[in-house]
Amino acid sequence: MKRLLDVFFSFIGLIVLLPLFAVVAVLIKLDSPGPVFFVQRRVGRNFKLFNLYKFRSMVIDAPKKGIPVTVGGDPRVTRVGRYLRRSKVDELPQLINVLKGDMSLVGPRPEVGRYVEKYRDEYGTILTIRPGITDISSLKYRNEEEVLRDKKDPEEYYIRTLLPEKIELAKEYIRKASLIYDLKLIFRTIFKLVER
Numbered sequence: 082m083k084r085l086l087d088v089f090f091s092f093i094g095l096i097v098l099l100p101l102f103a104v105v106a107v108l109i110k111l112d113s114p115g116p117v118f119f120v121q122r123r124v125g126r127n128f129k130l131f132n133l134y135k136f137r138s139m140v141i142d143a144p145k146k147g148i149p150v151t152v153g154g155d156p157r158v159t160r161v162g163r164y165l166r167r168s169k170v171d172e173l174p175q176l177i178n179v180l181k182g183d184m185s186l187v188g189p190r191p192e193v194g195r196y197v198e199k200y201r202d203e204y205g206t207i208l209t210i211r212p213g214i215t216d217i218s219s220l221k222y223r224n225e226e227e228v229l230r231d232k233k234d235p236e237e238y239y240i241r242t243l244l245p246e247k248i249e250l251a252k253e254y255i256r257k258a259s260l261i262y263d264l265k266l267i268f269r270t271i272f273k274l275v276e277r
Contacts, residue, residue, distance in 0.1 A: 082260065083185065083260065086186070087179050087185050090179075091176040091177075091179035091186065092180060095180065098176070101170070101173075102174075105117075106136075109136060109137055109159075112160055112161040112162075113159045113161075115140070117136065117137060118134050118135065119134075119135045119136070119138070119139070120133070120135075121133050123191035123193060124192055124193070124204070124208065125183050125211065125212055128197075128204070128208055131181075131183040133175065134174035134177050135171050136170065137159075137162070137171075138161070138162030138165045138166050139157040139158050149193050149236075150225075150229060150235060151166075152226055153226040153227040153229065175214045182211075183211070183212075184211055184214060185210070185211040185213045186215070187214070187215055187263040188210055188254070189250075189251035189255075190247070192212075196244060200244065200245070200248055203252075206255070207248065207251045207255065210255060215267065216250070216254050216266065217250040217254050217266070218247040218250040219270065220266070220269055220273060221246075228243070229243075
């Protein structure tokens, strides 16, 4: 049932959002050189790697210029990218991942391999289900970049503090997972976006 809803809503979402996608694509191309989409390898269900899609919000060679996590005021973020990230519009292309079956609308956020390997045993439980576009940690750490802004070593703080908390929240989601709970998280996510 969950997969059917994922396919239905991601398909409808992509059609409805097509005009917005076109506008965002033009803005990205006018703002900085490089592709419209940022594609990054993430770890999915059963540790299967997949390409996660986002609108590009950083300079083209951003991965070579810093750590995988983004910190508030990160110079790699473009002018248009700041608005895309603040509004979370940069995440919308993940509807493609949902349609393909890499992700679900709701589920633990997919992580990059270097971080998953540090907590592989924990992820053995989490990655029994598809990762999602939104979950409990997405709501709690909506402003993650600002949390990391003043940290002396943002990546170390992410690995040692934020990631373990996100893992516990992912386990909590798995314990509570149901259609009703997913709908609650979707509505909470929409509300958070609108109240900005």
